Amino acid sequence: MSLSDLVAQAFAPDGPLARGPAHFYPRSGQAAMAQAVAQAIHSRERLVVEAGTGIGKTFAYLVPALLSGERVLVSTATRVLQDQLHGRDLPLLLRALALPLRSALLKGRASYLCRHRLELALQGDGAHQYGAQLADLARIERWALATRTGDLAELPELDERSPVLAWVTSTRDNCLGQDCPRFRECHVYQARRQAMSADVVVINHHLFFADLAVRASGVAELLPSAGVVIFDEAHQLAEVATEFFGMRLGTGQLLELAQDMLVIGLRCARGLADWQGVQQRLRLAARGLRLASGGQDDPAAIPGRMRWAGATPDGVDAGRWAAALQAAVDALREALAALDGVTVLAPDLAHLHERTVALLATLLHFSAPWQADCVRWLDRASQLRLNESPLDVAPALHALWHGQPAEPGAWDEEELVAARQGRAWVFTSATLGDDPGLRWFTQACGLEEARILRLDSPFDYACQAALHVPQQLPPPTDPSHSEQLGHWVADAVQRLGGRTLVLTTSLRALEVIASTLQQRLPPGCGIEVLVQGQAPKRRIMERFRAPAGEAGHVLVGSASFWEGFDVPGDALQLLVIDKLPFPPPGDPLVRAQGQRLHQLGRSAFRDYALPAAAVALKQGAGRLIRSESDRGVLVVADQRLLRMGYGKRLLRALPAMPMLESQEEFEAALDAFTRISTTDCPVP
Structure with missing residues (x-):
């Protein structure tokens, strides 16, 4: 057969x-x-x-x-x-x-507990750094005694943003492989062995x-x-x-190397080098790179991506940047000098040497001119990252x-x-x-x-959903757009009793809309405002999906909630997208792709930005209807969807659904959700 x-x-x-x-x-x-x-x-x-x-x-x-x-x-x-x-x-x-x-699950190293790294973290020389995170470390230590898989997903109460995770998991850089004293118990290699036979x-x-x-x-x-x-x-x-296919180097790697130099150096080669001095110089080098880029230590800096099309990133002082790069190179070379002659004492020291050599090679690469078929940029967020990627x-x-x-x-x-x-x-x-x-x-x-x-989706969007574009809001280029949208959403949420997801196209918009909603919907009003970043994502999703008998919820999320977030049923009946999700024109990758298409005689907007926006809009809108019984209203708070010629292409990317033309029709649809069975059509 x-x-x-x-x-x-x-x-x-x-x-x-x-x-x-x-x-x-x-x-x-x-x-x-x-x-x-x-x-x-x-x-x-x-x-x-x-x-x-x-x-x-x-x-x-x-x-x-x-x-x-x-x-x-x-x-x-x-x-x-x-x-x-x-x-x-x-x-x-x-x-x-x-x-x-037989089936097997195989994740990256960061998903598994490293028993050797946990032992290092629990040592007196390293544990003092955690402070408020000591509770997380203790929770991981207790769990490590019982887990069979070492998969950190078994700890749903552990905040995925906890800095402790970096110290109890391994990376390709710091893994000792078969030289590890806990190799026979290694969760990563156990998972790989199971995968090989599955x-x-x-x-x-x-x-x-x-x-x-x-x-x-x-x-x-x-x-x-x-x-x-x-x-x-x-x-x-x-x-x-x-x-x-690209290259990257983060100040976090320098800081992790610095900490490992101190902990491993004192444990395996105490008195044979100035390990505290090595750690301090590496930490200062990482801080110097952030300062030279206008990073976190500069109060005037704005987190984001900075184009790096020449010898120096845009807006960065060339002298300060060159000095910071050289200081980092010197710090790594001093670390290598400290390791020379002691690597034979322990596998940990030998791997520290390999890591340092690899980081130095990457840093020297970023000190040299970039190639025309690549794009280079700085990413300023929780740490400074130097990035280079191929254009194609x-x-x-x-x-x-x-x-x-x-x-x-x-x-x-x-x-x-x-x-x-x-x-x-x-x-x-x-x-x-x-x-x-x-x-x-x-x-x-x-x-x-x-x-x-x-x-195409088998769902009956013509009866299950409707689309509304508010006409009273200012255009998305208006600085007051996010705040006024927050007030508009607050009115709708109060009318509906929660059941609302707001997807934003930027973190700035998320902050403004969330702040407005929290002012309008204070604790005790019967509606809880959930905001991405103010709690672990897992916990936010569970709260939003809470049974209808509890308080109503409105969730404000950015990139990580545009996909992979399923809320079937009545818990979500209003989905608001703040703006059309065009790629940010100032993003170095977006600019480089646009320039490449222009050189090929193509349109950066028509062939890159517009289809990317259509896909993202379709992906975000897909959060609303997740089953045959779901009902809801999709709001796109951007009048360009109806007024610009390209809006027709974006509308075609969405499932065909009726349009709620006026505010009165929109409010009537919300009232229908609270008044009658949701098996009825939301369109008045």
Whole structure:
């Protein structure tokens, strides 16, 4: 029996899926996607599928992959979806299909406890630095005694922003590998060993790209033997690949090296070098770089990205910058001098030497002129990062999809032969473009020859949703736009009783809107204002999804809430997007891409900014309707959607839904949610 026949049987009305998962029911779009994936596996094709919300794409790609008999890699953009696939979807399908396959979950190093790093953190020389974070460290220490996987996702109460995490996890730089005294108990290597013997391995995009060339995890070894590779949430693929194929150096790396120099130096070579002096000079070098860039220590600095198109980043004093770079180079060379002669005493010291050499090489690279086919910039946020990325990753990705490794010499001859025999590559997401050819995605990822399939959402947006563009608000370029939108949202939230998500296109807008809402909706008013950054994301999402019997909620979020945040049911019935999500024109990457397109005779706005905005708008709007019973109103607080010519293209990217023309119609729709069953249409 062919794979296509097996898939058809699985999705049949009386098939194993219908008899298994309680929430499964036959969907034509899901069956069509599953057959397309089966064909791609049979023919060793590259398949790109845009599957609208509600298609059920997870089952659509997993069922043919599991039935194929091939080894399968599934890569996602987020660890949340990784956990969902491995912990819920895969076990459910394996039971329903009665398949005796083994699955494994493989994350990056930062997701696993490093027992050796925990021991270093608990030592007296290092633990004093934590201060208020000592409670987190104690919680991790207790959990470490019982955990089998070492996956930090087992600690949902731990704030993912806690600085302690950096001291109890390893990086590629500081991992000792087989020289580690706790190697036999290493959670990272245990996960990799399980992955090597599994039939289905769930990874993430960052891990996939970061480890292909360096062979630092099981991914590089797994890939040549995998017959099927699936990228879910594939719309993020080009961005992640751009990060991987570039170079970066952060002041955080210098600070981590400084701390490890002190702790490891005192533990393994006390009295053989001035370890405190080495630490101090590295810390001063990191601070000097931040100060020279106008970073956090400068009260006049504005966090963000700074273009670096010449010898010096824009707006940075050339003399101060050159002196800061040289000071950092000197500090690293002094660290190497301290390590010379003592590296034989302990593996920790030898790895410190390797880290220092690698950081020095990267810093010297950034001290040299940049290449024309790359873009270089500074990123000023919680730390200063020096970044360089290629302008076009499509050629490298095209080579990868055709059986070539990311770097020469990354695979041996046997692996190359296996890879070139072909494998099926499947790329899927709810948003991959706004044209039939999905060019926004395929051009950036080197997939212009791939087979394309577009499947619209099965949801009845004409009855389940409506669109409103407020006319009384100032244009988005007006400085008062965010504050006035905050007041407008407060009125709507009070009318609806919460159930509102506000997505902003910038952190500045988030701060203004959140502040306005918190003033208008103080504690005790019956509506709780949740704000990204004011609590762990996991906790914010749980509060927002709280049962209807509790207080109403309004959540204000920026980039991390535009995707991967599902709130089915009545907990979300009003979604507000503050502005059309065009790429910021001042961003160095955006400017460089625009200049590259101009040199090629193309339009930066039409061929880059507009399709990117359409995809982002579609992605954000997708938070509203997540099931057949959901009802809600989408608000885009940007009149350009209706008044500018390009607005028609952006409207076409959204699901077809009725327009609420006036404020009165909008308020009537909100009243309908509080007055009648939400099975009724929200449009008056």
